[in-house]
Each structure stands twice: as C-alpha cells, then as structure tokens.
C-alpha cells in the first residue's frame with residue numbers, strides 16, 4: 304500500500320538572503336526592490352556629499368582638509384556603488400516598471416490634442432520643441448509625437464541621441480529674438496529636480512528653466528499669446544499650454560514634506576512666472592504642467608527660504624529654496 308505523502312513544510316519567512324554577485328549593470332533581472340534600494344542609496348550619498356561640500360567651502364582653513372576628505376570619501380562610495388550609470392539603469396529598469404512606465408506619456412496626453420489640431424492645420428505654424436533634461440532613453444512617448452522636436456540632455460548620456468550636458472551649464476540663449484532657436488516650447492524636468500541634492504540648487508534649477516522657454520508672444524509679437532491661444536488638450540477652453548515646464552516629482556516630495564506643500568510650490572512657481580495648468584497625482588508620482596507667462600503676480604520674484612509647513616515625525620525634508 305502506498306505511503307501517504309508527508310505534509311509540505313510552509314516556506315520559512317526567515318530564509319537567509321541569497322548571496323552572490325549583484326545583477327550586472329543593464330541586466331533585465333534587476334528587481335524593483337533592488338532598483339529602489341540602489342536609487343535611495345544614490346540619493347542619500349549625493350545629499351551627504353552636498354552637505355560635505357558645503358562644509359568644505361564654509362569651514363575655517365584647518366577644518367577644510369577634513370571636509371575635503373569627507374567629500375572624497377563620499378565620491379569613492381558613490382563610485383563603488385556604480386555611480387550615475389548604475390543609478391540611471393536602476394531608474395530606467397526598476398522604477399519605470401514600478402511606476403507604470405514612462406512619465407512622458409502624461410505630458411503627451413496633455414499636449415497631444417493641441418498638436419493634433421496643429422497637425423490638421425487649423426492653427427498652422429511651426430512645430431513644437433521640447434528640451435528633455437535628464438533623458439534616459441530616446442524611445443519614450445514624447446519622442447513619438449508628430450510635430451514635436453525633442454532635444455535630450457543628461458549628465459551622463461546612456462544612448463546616442465542624448466547629449467551629455469549639465470543643464471545648469473547649458474549655454475544660455477542670446478537675448479531677444481536672436482536666441483529664439485535655442486529656446487523651447489516645453490522644458491521637461493521629470494524626476495530631475497529631486498535628483499538635485501540641495502534646496503538652493505533646486506530653486507536655481509527651476510529659475511533656470513525660464514531662460515530656455517520661448518517668450519510669450521505677448522512680449523515678442525504683441526498678439527497676446529504664443530502665436531494665438533491654444534485650445535487645451537481637454538478642450539476646456541482657450542487656455543494656453545505653451546510655453547511650459549513639465550515637472551514630475553516623487554509624490555511624497557509635496558504630499559508629505561515638512562518644507563513643501565502644493566500650495567507653497569504654487570507660490571514658488573507663481574513668483575517665477577508660472578501658473579499651474581495641469582496636475583496629476585498617482586500613488587508614486589506627481590506630474591505638473593506649469594505654463595510660463597514670464598511675470599509673477601507681484602511683478603518681482605520673491606524669496607522662499609526653508610520653513611516648516613507641516614509638523615510630524617514621519618515627514619521627509621524635501622525643500623526648494625529661492626534665494
């Protein structure tokens with residue numbers, strides 16, 4: 304008579320981790336969890352480096368050596384962890400999968416109606432241009448919109464078609480119409496602002512986007528719009544969508560920060576001359592389209608420091624400072 308099978312043991316929840324070499328750079332086996340850990344560690348090291356760097360430039364001479372050594376040590380740790388290339392691959396593989404894909408699809412969804420109308424010739428005129436800062440791939444959704452010319456830059460170019468360039472060092476367009484060819488209808492900062500390790504650097508980056516946006520035609524051709532107003536993507540009127548900044552952040556940067564709320568972000572952006580045209584909140588990310596009209600309500604840029612806006616021990620410290 305056959306013996307009854309012994310009951311199967313439940314899987315242990317305390318199983319030791321599997322050791323072995325980390326997945327090779329570019330490996331499709333990089334798990335979401337691994338990618339998330341790698342991304343967090345990279346951000347943390349960068350923030351520590353920014354703090355050490357600030358200390359190195361502000362401390363008295365004999366402390367300089369220590370601070371400089373701390374920076375060098377952090378550089379070595381960043382390099383040992385695979386540096387920017389590994390972070391980028393983790394972002395491209397793990398994070399993209401986890402958050403449901405390419406963030407530029409949201410931008411395309413917002414502006415596609417306008418472009419479609421243009422294509423059908425009702426508005427006529429030039430094609431649109433996009434400067435994608437922090438581009439990881441040329442194969443994202445914005446690259447497939449007809450009539451949208453995309454310029455891609457990144458600190459480290461992973462593919463052909465992406466220029467290796469620091470946005471903060473990108474040569475500024477010449478003043479006036481002479482610089483128009485070097486300005487864009489849309490600048491995209493998708494998960495780039497949160498890469499900047501310090502609050503002042505974030506403010507500087509936001510401010511710099513204005514310099515690369517085409518001026519409202521109200522200023523250059525006196526017609527009170529960018530070559531006329533655009534019907535927006537949802538057809539809810541004649542609100543302009545260009546020139547604009549597409550900004551994507553991890554949602555907790557605004558939903559759970561001690562120093563930044565959406566209201567505060569709107570004030571910062573308003574002071575730079577932007578108004579909020581579109582917003583989408585997902586479980587992981589927040590997407591914004593900010594239309595630039597080149598002037599703040601008060602007529603001048605305000606200063607925004609670091610002040611606590613929400614209390615609570617479980618908050619993060621994401622902050623934007625406009626000096």
Ligand SMILES: C[S@@+](CC[C@H](N)C(=O)[O-])C[C@H]1O[C@@H](n2cnc3c(N)ncnc32)[C@H](O)[C@@H]1O
Pocket residue numbers: 387391394406436437438439456457458459468469470471492493494495498499551
């Ligand atoms: C998390 S990745 C985001 C990639 C992509 N935009 C997305 O939405 O998935 C951030 C990228 O921004 C790039 N980056 C950060 N600061 C930059 C700067 N000042 N100029 C150009 N690229 C920058 C980094 O090199 C990195 O590749």
